[in-house]
Amino acid sequence: MTNAWPSNRPDTLENICLGVCAQNQETFCVEDPDGKLSVRPGADILPGVVDRLVTALQKDDVLDLKWISLFRDTSLTRLTRIDLSRCVLGETEMDIVTDHPLQELILTDTVLSKNTVECINKLSRTLRILKYENNPQESMTDLTFTGLIADMLENPQINNVGEKQFGKDFFINTPNLRILSLRDCFFKESHQSCNLQILLNPLNRLTHLDLSRCLLDIVQLQSLQNLHNLMWLNLSQIMLMPDELEQVLEHVCKCKNLRHLDISCDAMEHHGVLHYDNGEKCLKKLMSCLPYLTSLDLSGTDLPKIPQETVSHKLEPTSKGQQTRVAEKKCCIAGLDGRIFEFLGLLHCRGDPCNEENLPAKQVSGHATEEQVLISIQRYYDRDNALTSSLNSLFKIFRYSEVKNHCAALEAILLGMRENQCDKQVQISGSASLFYIVKGPHKENITYLQKRRLITCLLDAMERQHDDMTMLRNGCLTICNQAIPQDVTILAHPHPKVWCLVSAWSTLWNVTDETAANCEKFMNNGGMDLFKDCLQRFVDKPELLRNMMGLMGNIAEVKFLRPKLMDPEYITMFSNLLDSKSDGIEVSYNAAGIFSHLMSDGPDAWTISCPARDEVIDRLTNAIERWPINCSRNINYRYWSSAACCLSDLFIELLDMKIGKAITVN
Template sequence: MMAHPDALFNRKQYIGPESLADICFRLICSNLDIISSKDERGYRILRKGVALPSEICDKIIEFAHRNGTRDIDDYFLSMFKDSPTRLKRVKIANSSLSDESVLTITKHKLTELELSECKNLTELTIEHINANSDNLISLAFRGGSMIVPSQLKSEDDSALNYNKRGYVLRTPNLKKLALWNVDIAAYKYELLLAGLTNLTHLDLSNASHIGHVYYHNLVPNLVSLSLYNVKINSHPEAFVTNISYLKNLRDLDISQSHSKHGEFENPNKILGDLVCGLPKLVSLDIGGTNLAGRGVAERPDRSIQYCSELCDIPGLSFRVHTPLQFLGLYGTAHGACRRHDIPAQVIAGEGNEEQILVAARVCMDNKRDLLRKVLNDLYHIFRYENCERMDQALHTVLEAMEKHPTEKHIQISGSATLFYIVKIQEENGLPVEMKRRIIGTLLAGMSAHRDEETMMRNGCLALCQFRIPHDVMWNYEELVRVLLHSAENAEQEGFVQRIGLYLLNSLACQVDGRHKRLLGELGCVPTMLRLIEYRLEGGLFDDVLEVAWSTMWNMTDETPINCQRFLVAQGMRLFLGCVDAYPNKEELLRNMMGLLGNVAEVENLRPQLMEERFVAVFARLLNSDSDGIEVSYNAAGILAHMAADGREAWVVKNPDRDYVLSRMSTAIDRWDLSAARNINYRSFLPLLRLLDIFHTPQCQYWAIWALANLTKVYPDKYCILVEKEGGLTKLEKLLKDPRPNLRMKELAHSVLMHCQLACHPEQLQPSKLSSDDACNAEAL
């Protein structure tokens, strides 16, 4: 039975803070060592003294499955073997678990067991269930979880000779049974359903050869029967006769995804007889069939007429005054869902937004082939129309993607729809928990289909609607892994590679050292260098080349290990190649020199830069006016750090050290102190260290100029950083020292003034240089 669309969506499911219990379950499932350990074979064993009640055990499996971080396999489920735990309700999908694990979990005397797409299971699973079925009320095997052998017999093992023992399932208290894809002869259903007289709900979707099954003799108490994709149109009259004996039946599903199986002769009569024979029917799904007739409003045939009023579905005229609570019409012939006079309160179809959302709910768990089509319909609503039930649509898409992570087309349609939903919803701000759910769902789909270009494109586009990296920090590593794989394997020069690299660059920016190190550990540097080498060898210049260097620039910032990785991976060879091939590409030069500026800050790595071929390029770029002052500025910074190691460390004869230092001073002299900058410092410690290099004043000059420029142009951002990291003390010391020249003291004084104005304006008092160093600071 189907509720009204307004009742299908509970906003509380994702709005509001996550419960403490859910946080704990998520933490445990991500860190199973908290409650268990591994033996030498890798199987989980519950830690001594840990006892878990059923509510907790059930939730651990649920959260582990929901998070998608691990396969609910034999190694995981061994945690519940021979231990003080209690399982009650278990649902597992897309798992590699074996019959052995079924034995482990059924020994807990479950009340509910559902296994979907667990393809390693055999008929031995049946025996484990039968041996532990005292409390079992609900049992479901869906998708590829095939436990019923096609012959229902085993000549080699008398214990499994179902014909001889007279039953398949010995589950005396079972009320709900779902067995999908059953492929046995029609007369074997009597054996399959033998002894299950307490069944009230039966689902035999996708079963073959059902034929004339006498349900009323086998399962007389049924209130719900699902025969989705079961071929019944060969002998429809016999089917209607058999079904009509089930006088308590309230829910019936005979929908089809195969159009040829949904074609009936005399559809009006078949439907009319069926509905008349089931007086308690309140929910009926005839989607994908022609049972709704041709679509002309008419007074029905007198053979099925029980009402004088018009009805657009002749076979349902009997229910005009007692309409069905739910009627499934998705994919019916002649556009039945678009008709006006339909005796049903809630309709699933493709006629409008409401019908599509209802159809998605109907298909959500067990009709994946139809769910793909429904999600595609929903996508077109967002693309070409205005969606009125935005919250319901969002919840529906997320649930579909979460429940079917391996279904490529569901993930593709869902991610495409999420792009439009997030684009609209983010304008008003999404709750944090909703963001996490969306991002987690997208990431799970991208991880499962990382070689599918369309999925990766949709996922990346949707992620770009969020604040990166802020909104994705909780699952930073998994996103980096997915994007690195895409950068390596996506079509070269394609959109997916470009947008994936853009996201990677965003993930490398504005994060702390721990995350920058993680990027290096996951192989970001060699991945970027391979992208660069491909373009160099092919003579290709594009935005990927620039962004690859930018990504390495960001991830090497104050991260020495990543700087070392760059050098080890022969990054300098590609640097020289790019300088030679693209000497006038301003952004490329800036990104490369910014990266090498980070390398030069690492003392033990500087000797690797001390080669004539490298120093010559740095010296030449001092005169560059590319990208304002940025290339020249970074070149001077690299040389300043190298020169700071002293004359003995300068082992290069050409260019000469004094010559390079002279050119540095000339370059700094010509820079505009008010220039806006395309650079971001998180720490000034590398610059402040250069203030102590009195033996080479050019090093001090570059550092003081940088501080003066940044505190003047961006006082709110950088003045507090100077004060926090002890820069004021160093500058005051420099002002008192007789060695620095007048220009350097002017710059130092200006930094102090900027910081006082920005950080302590109330303490501002006139400050004077010594008479020997008098200058007009305001003019600076």
């Protein structure tokens, strides 16, 4: 696995232009009186740009399909691939899409229209790749792929193809299909249901088949033997009875040209690994029947067993030949002797064989090493439990050890977070490791494009998981470690929520820490007005007040900014907060820190008459004496606050007496 960072180049002019066009659709389209979009007269969209324009439009708002009407005229635009994941399709949209000579159609978590199957069959000549994953929200309705087929079987008005009859000879009439993915589908034998054999029989040119997480009858896998060109097969997490597992392998063994086979299981979801009664025998049979196999995923099963060597206690001389054989490296997994795989999946297998030496593969998924963990994240980006587990393993390496390949880690994390945007655990686990990458020794190697993807990914996660403080904290701390551009501004939400202000003030507190330039920007751009507004609105929110006062303390540390704090309104606000009991002594302590800096400049620096300096000194003294001697504070710094160093002689003794024994450092 390479650790080379990509060159730090800007985005291509073409990509930038496509992004601008997607955000400003009036540049190339007009809206008809009926509300439909059309390509602007005179505009010419080159064939090679159309697919990329669709991708740019989807980035803006993937669920808004209004832009699909742009492609009604196939003479002006020619789509060859389209990803309609997480969309709600209507019959009109499906008709427009399949009027184009599509080679690839992706329908992951898509709510389908009733004419979906008929529209797919319009692509008989061109379609090469079809990917469908059942939408969880529609799993119990008819608006699923197999549900639509079952509905069509009850409908006598079906257009058959020549002598071929729908439901008897075919379901999808796409003989040139090479890659078919049908995840979470129902193929159980019942009246008028979608039969897997009928579905697969006409597709004899298939090279890749994904049936992961499908519910099916074991006999339907007989159709695999007719797929003579099949090289890639995914049967992970198929819902079968334990006594049917070896029968599955019997059918798999008839796919003689297989290069990749996935028969893994989600051990976390099933509360244990998948058990095979004759694991070693099964693996030996697979090896003998599948001579071209170079990639095998056994994760979450007990198939990979470590052979137990017999130890002889005889004291006798060892011959040279015996010494040579002992020195030879033996395969550590029973049944795989003599084979070296490009990839071997061993994540969550019983006995943790991923910890063993002499694994018969160039790449292994598991949790034993950094490389295994990164491979697991890359491989299982679309499996929530395996991905979350692998991200947690990576975080532990970052936290307690050292990750060497930061570039691969960054790319793997961003992939996993992008593909699981609504999974809170994935977002939290991924963001935790991103923090270590952006503040680590290789942070200068992160390219402009990687930074943009990283920040966008974090902001999206924070928006979706806005009620989770862990996610918000991870996102804020990670973004704070970026070199924030000069022109970054904070935007006020029209309906502010407490969590959004807490996160914003936490970010401001961090970016102003020991950074005089950022403190000055805050003062010069209306920051104090924002402070007053939040103080009035959220006076009863202790966490918010603590963050706000922490930022004020950062400003007070900057000597040339302290005169700007010498305003009667500000001093009155700070002195009133000396009496605050919010969040223990946190708010009061931070207010005292501000005044310690202001007092350290001497009486001449106190340029206001109200409140008077002596009056504030009295309130400060009273506040410190009220602090409970047994109170504790959580301090995230490894040094004492500079406020303590700037206290006048009048308060040093008080502080030593009252809080010297009370502070705890976490």
